[in-house]
Amino acid sequence: MSTSAIPRTAPREGGARTGAPVLEIRNLSVDYGYGSDPTHVLRQASLTLHRGEVLGLAGESGCGKSTLAYGATRLLPPPGLVTGGQVWFTDRDGTRSDILALDDAALRASRWRDMAIVFQGAMNSLNPVFRIGRQIADGILAHSPGMSRADATERAAAMLEMVGISPDRRRDFPHQLSGGMRQRVMIAMALSLDPQVLIMDEPTTALDVVMQRQIVEQIAELRERLGFAVIFITHDVSLLIEIADRIAIMYAGEVVEEAAAQDVYRRPRHPYTDALLHSFPPLRGPRRELGGIPGSPPDLARLPTGCPFRARCAFAFDACAHVVPELAETGVPGDAPFRRVACLRHDTRSVVEAGFDPQPLPEELARR
Amino acid sequence: MPAPSSVDPPALRVVGLQKHFPVRGLRSKKVVHAVDDVDLELHAGSVVALVGESGSGKSTVARLLARLMPATGGTIELHGRDVTGGGRRAFRRYVGRVQMIFQDPFGSLNPVHTVRYILTRSLRIHRGRLRGEALEEALAELLERVHLAPVERYVDKYPHELSGGQRQRVAIARALAADPEVLLADEPISMLDVSIRLGILNLLRDLRDRMGIAILYITHDIASARYFADRTMVMYAGRVVEVGDSESVTQDPRHPYTQLLVGSAPDPDDMSTRARGAHGEAPSLVSPPPGCRFNTRCPFATDLCREEVPELLDVGDGRAAACWGYSDRSDRPRLGSVLEAYGSRTSSPGEGAAS
Ligand SMILES: Nc1ncnc2c1ncn2[C@@H]1O[C@H](COP(=O)(O)OP(=O)(O)OP(=O)(O)O)[C@@H](O)[C@H]1O
Ligand SMILES: Nc1ncnc2c1ncn2[C@@H]1O[C@H](COP(=O)(O)OP(=O)(O)O)[C@@H](O)[C@H]1O
Ligand code: SF4
Ligand code: SF4
Ligand SMILES: [Mg+2]
Numbered sequence: 001m002s003t004s005a006i007p008r009t010a011p012r013e014g015g016a017r018t019g020a021p022v023l024e025i026r027n028l029s030v031d032y033g034y035g036s037d038p039t040h041v042l043r044q045a046s047l048t049l050h051r052g053e054v055l056g057l058a059g060e061s062g063c064g065k066s067t068l069a070y071g072a073t074r075l076l077p078p079p080g081l082v083t084g085g086q087v088w089f090t091d092r093d094g095t096r097s098d099i100l101a102l103d104d105a106a107l108r109a110s111r112w113r114d115m116a117i118v119f120q121g122a123m124n125s126l127n128p129v130f131r132i133g134r135q136i137a138d139g140i141l142a143h144s145p146g147m148s149r150a151d152a153t154e155r156a157a158a159m160l161e162m163v164g165i166s167p168d169r170r171r172d173f174p175h176q177l178s179g180g181m182r183q184r185v186m187i188a189m190a191l192s193l194d195p196q197v198l199i200m201d202e203p204t205t206a207l208d209v210v211m212q213r214q215i216v217e218q219i220a221e222l223r224e225r226l227g228f229a230v231i232f233i234t235h236d237v238s239l240l241i242e243i244a245d246r247i248a249i250m251y252a253g254e255v256v257e258e259a260a261a262q263d264v265y266r267r268p269r270h271p272y273t274d275a276l277l278h279s280f281p282p283l284r285g286p287r288r289e290l291g292g293i294p295g296s297p298p299d300l301a302r303l304p305t306g307c308p309f310r311a312r313c314a315f316a317f318d319a320c321a322h323v324v325p326e327l328a329e330t331g332v333p334g335d336a337p338f339r340r341v342a343c344l345r346h347d348t349r350s351v352v353e354a355g356f357d358p359q360p361l362p363e364e365l366a367r368r
Numbered sequence: 369m370p371a372p373s374s375v376d377p378p379a380l381r382v383v384g385l386q387k388h389f390p391v392r393g394l395r396s397k398k399v400v401h402a403v404d405d406v407d408l409e410l411h412a413g414s415v416v417a418l419v420g421e422s423g424s425g426k427s428t429v430a431r432l433l434a435r436l437m438p439a440t441g442g443t444i445e446l447h448g449r450d451v452t453g454g455g456r457r458a459f460r461r462y463v464g465r466v467q468m469i470f471q472d473p474f475g476s477l478n479p480v481h482t483v484r485y486i487l488t489r490s491l492r493i494h495r496g497r498l499r500g501e502a503l504e505e506a507l508a509e510l511l512e513r514v515h516l517a518p519v520e521r522y523v524d525k526y527p528h529e530l531s532g533g534q535r536q537r538v539a540i541a542r543a544l545a546a547d548p549e550v551l552l553a554d555e556p557i558s559m560l561d562v563s564i565r566l567g568i569l570n571l572l573r574d575l576r577d578r579m580g581i582a583i584l585y586i587t588h589d590i591a592s593a594r595y596f597a598d599r600t601m602v603m604y605a606g607r608v609v610e611v612g613d614s615e616s617v618t619q620d621p622r623h624p625y626t627q628l629l630v631g632s633a634p635d636p637d638d639m640s641t642r643a644r645g646a647h648g649e650a651p652s653l654v655s656p657p658p659g660c661r662f663n664t665r666c667p668f669a670t671d672l673c674r675e676e677v678p679e680l681l682d683v684g685d686g687r688a689a690a691c692w693g694y695s696d697r698s699d700r701p702r703l704g705s706v707l708e709a710y711g712s713r714t715s716s717p718g719e720g721a722a723s
């Protein structure tokens with residue numbers, strides 16, 4: 001049974017089945033700034049994307065969502081530097097390669113064909129002096145040696161039509177389009193080389209909810225048709241619960257929880273996830289008093305010892321100041337086997353090993 | 369909850385507010401119809417939310433009310449006195465009573481000044497000759513009122529040393545220095561981190577209750593309007609399309625646009641009643657469609673809708689909707705469920721039939 005707004009993808013003929021990992025990010029670390037004192041913005045972040053699924057990546061501004069996406073695709077602008085980890089990409093034929101270990105030529109070939117990104121704020125980055133059809137065609141040509149311009153132009157028109165922009169607008173300049181249409185152009189461009197992974201960084205944040213829903217539906221429909229997997233980055237957890245199959249929650253440069261969308265919503269295991277879910281006033285249902293989360297996110301250049309959330313956590317105890325929690329199984333018997341959480345309330349062993357008394361799991365973090 | 373009562377005269381009242389911006393660079397006499405025919409009352413101790421998509425005219429209404437620019441039509445009354453004329457002194461007095469908070473807590477505070485400077489300057493401007501002890505006291509009181517305590521921790525900081533939420537609190541404190549009766553808050557939380565937004569809304573609500581301030585809360589997030597505002601007004605393409613108590617407007621929207629807006633907002637608790645298959649976008653405000661401005665997207669539009677502008681019509685319980693469907697004209701459109709009307713359509717136009 002599925003309540004997701006996005007229908008599951010049917011197995012693609014001749015392709016791999018839905019469910020096998022297509023992208024495995026392992027212990028990815030990123031620093032910003034050179035010299036003796038770089039900021040460790042991303043610390044050992046791990047994430048798995050399965051073929052054909054929508055993985056939501058949520059967290060507050062500055063927690064490292066974009067950094068994770070750009071680090072994993074080697075698109076990190078300086079002074080960002082990947083300092084560790086692997087990013088395993090599995091092709092349709094089953095060959096695996098570590099994107100971080102590819103040489104430049106192989107990387108160029110892989111990018112956009114295997115993976116495409118719609119950057120945060122991208123709809124404002126279209127070149128104002130070129131017609132949109134031309135911009136898409138140029139993108140196709142740059143990655144398709146041997147293709148004729150006529151073919152690229154035709155493909156560009158087909159892509160625009162696919163995202164709901166009628167072909168007679170392909171000679172429009174970007175300023176003649178609304179924000180929602182410009183965002184569709186970016187999506188058309190990203191999909192034009194038939195990628196297996198589409199990473200979208202805040203694709204709807206600048207749009208109002210009506211347009212947001214139209215774009216989200218469009219992505220769902222295209223995924224259904226083309227079978228790519230999506231990493232959808234946003235700070236809007238409510239949206240993710242609707243559209244994602246699984247959700248990863250980030251806090252201060254780490255993935256702190258990863259689970260099926262409905263599990264995140266109904267059975268959060270991390271105190272931050274739980275608090276975050278109580279930070280949105282509901283549109284329906286009973287009106288209740290809400291408090292938000294006290295304090296504010298930590299400065300990544302001056303992270304506290306132990307758990308980065310502890311200054312704001314209602315369940316912090318003495319071990320939290322000394323032990324860095326790792327992403328591991330939850331402490332709730334019967335949880336889905338692939339669920340992960342980084343919290344010492346779930347990790348009795350690490351607490352004991354460090355010489356502290358373990359604390360019981362509060363009811364809020366163990367809902368069934 | 370303090371409900372606006374009819375005996376209690378509004379602190380601020382606008383009637384027929386209009387703002388047409390000239391379109392620059394063209395020799396034509398074209399204008400942007402940013403705001404048309406807006407009526408609005410703000411009562412002491414009560415919050416009115418102004419909700420609508422980007423470009424619908426919300427900020428323009430706020431800027432007109434703050435008198436940051438002149439309206440091209442309509443009247444503004446403070447306690448029943450028309451303020452649209454009046455000299456410099458009257459203008460200064462008005463600005464003291466009606467204060468504005470902006471969306472961007474980063475841009476609205478001067479980065480070269482400390483919190484102390486920012487707030488004492490505002491206190492001096494609005495409260496005259498406060499000096500020494502009295503000034504320090506007023507300063508401490510302001511910071512405490514926006515929950516920036518202990519005062520010593522914040523008073524000598526520069527804006528860049530504060531978090532977004534703390535900056536927005538300083539901006540609110542600066543507005544409070546004037547001891548205003550009306551606060552115009554233009555998207556005060558939309559640039560803040562999700563986890564600290566509620567803290568700011570709760571603070572504003574506290575000010576409403578304890579100081580009896582009238583608040584205009586501008587947002588594109590209709591769920592936050594439900595949480596925070598007593599009454600909600602919905603704008604579409606420069607016009608008010610629906611107004612009523614927040615609970616009714618959000619739970620039982622009457623205007624087709626409000627229905628679309630509510631039905632489009634993500635809501636994990638209720639995924640079955642989502643607006644699907646909606647399409648189209650807001651019309652150009654340079655040449656808005658005649659009649660109802662929503663007629664280009666409305667599934668129920670008729671010729672009447674395309675010819676005559678609907679007034680706000682009484683739909684009961686102190687609510688009103690600007691839709692011909694609620695009139696008693698014989699040629700009125702038959703309204704149905706927006707969600708069903710859109711949902712029954714197949715994919716958006718321009719979409720080739722998938723084989
Ligand atoms: N070029 C840079 N130099 C130094 N620090 C940077 C740079 N770019 C990003 N950072 C820092 O890295 C952290 C993570 O940034 P990132 O852009 O990944 O966040 P995000 O989660 O995508 O945030 P948002 O929701 O605002 O887009 C932040 O603390 C940010 O200030
Ligand atoms: N100074 C201005 N000159 C010309 N047009 C303007 C100006 N300010 C706003 N507008 C236009 O008025 C309309 C309403 O804008 P605004 O009030 O900012 O909307 P909102 O706050 O609801 O997003 C928009 O079409 C906008 O482009
Ligand atoms: S490790 Fe401790 S401080 Fe961190 S989230 Fe868990 S209980 Fe809270
Ligand atoms: S039915 Fe007519 S008047 Fe009512 S919203 Fe639709 S177009 Fe406007
Ligand atoms: Mg980002």
Ligand SMILES: [Mg+2]
Nearest residue numbers: 423426427555
């Ligand atoms: Mg605005």
